[in-house]
Amino acid sequence: MGRIIAGILCQLIIVSTVNAQSHISLGGGYNQSIYYCGLPKSTYYTTFRPYDSYLVNISYKKDVAVERNNMRIGAQCEWKRQSAYFYYEDRRNGDTIPSGIRYDLNIIQLYVFPELVVGNPIRFVFSGGPCMEYIVSSKAKGIRLIDDERTEMEETNNGDIKGLYVGAKICIGMEFPVYKDFYIIVYNAYSAGLSSKYGRLQKQMKYFNCLDINLYATLCYRFTPNNKTINK
Known part of the structure; x- marks a missing residue:
């Protein structure tokens, strides 16, 4: 039953977007990653300090045929850098040997979404949907505890942080016309x-x-793709 419903929804989307306008975009900007550690603070002291970082992305969107002409569906591929400093103290025995490592992660994110657009000519933009991220590479640099001694280290793809994971994303933005069919959107995501x-x-x-x-x-x-006049 679920497959039947999914198939019907796909067909409706295809029908509603035939000969509809398409949108392609290139973007870039700022990223900051906020981490949390679940160890008890009374036994361990841990903190993540985020670093400013950056991202670039490419998106493809298509208008959906609705009465107000204010809906789009789309997909985005994004490369971003996540950077944070991890500080750790083990307080179980009363004598702490602190360590700290900076992590820089290179990540690919895939994001699919419906998008709502309101206003004219400056427009409010809102989208939300699932995303999937994969860590392409990682770099760790700092102090690691080895046999209770502080040891300087610099490692690549060392297994501290890795993998594929899923999440959710929302974007809020303002759309500004530039020239003819070109326009700019500024997002907070x-x-x-x-x-x-x-x-x-x-x-x-x-x-x-x-x-x-x-x-x-x-x-x-x-x-508008395949924008051709048919002669009868």
């Missing part, structure tokens, strides 16, 4: 992991990637 990244840090420290905060702009182009 939030993505939250519904599952944690894998790796040694997640198992030992019970950390969670709580939230990514994005501020970015996209340059968009509007066009």
Whole structure:
């Protein structure tokens, strides 16, 4: 039954977007990642300090045939850098040996969404939907405890943070016309992991990637595919 319903919905979307306007966009901007560690503070002291980072993305959207002409569906592929400093103290025996490591992660995110657009000529834009992220590579640099000694380290893809995980994303923005079929959208976006990244840090420290905060702009182009006149 679920497959039948999904099939019907897909057909309705295809029918409603035939000969509809399409939109392609390139964007880039700012990213900050907020982490949380679940270890008890009375026994361990841990903190994540986020670093400012950046992202680039490409999106494809298509208008949906509704009465007000204010709906789109789309997909986005995004590359972003997540950067944070992890500080750790073990307080169980009263004598602390602190350690700290900076992590820089290169991540690919796939995001699919419906989009609501309101206003003219400056328009309010809102979208939300599921996203999936994969850690392409990671770099760790700092101080690690090895046999109760502070040891400087610099490692690539060391297994501390890795994997594929899913989440949800919402975007709020303003759309501004530029020239003819070109326009710009400025977005404020939030993505939250519904599952944690894998790796040694997640198992030992019970950390969670709580939230990514994005501020970015996209340059968009509007066009109608297969726009041909049929002669009878």
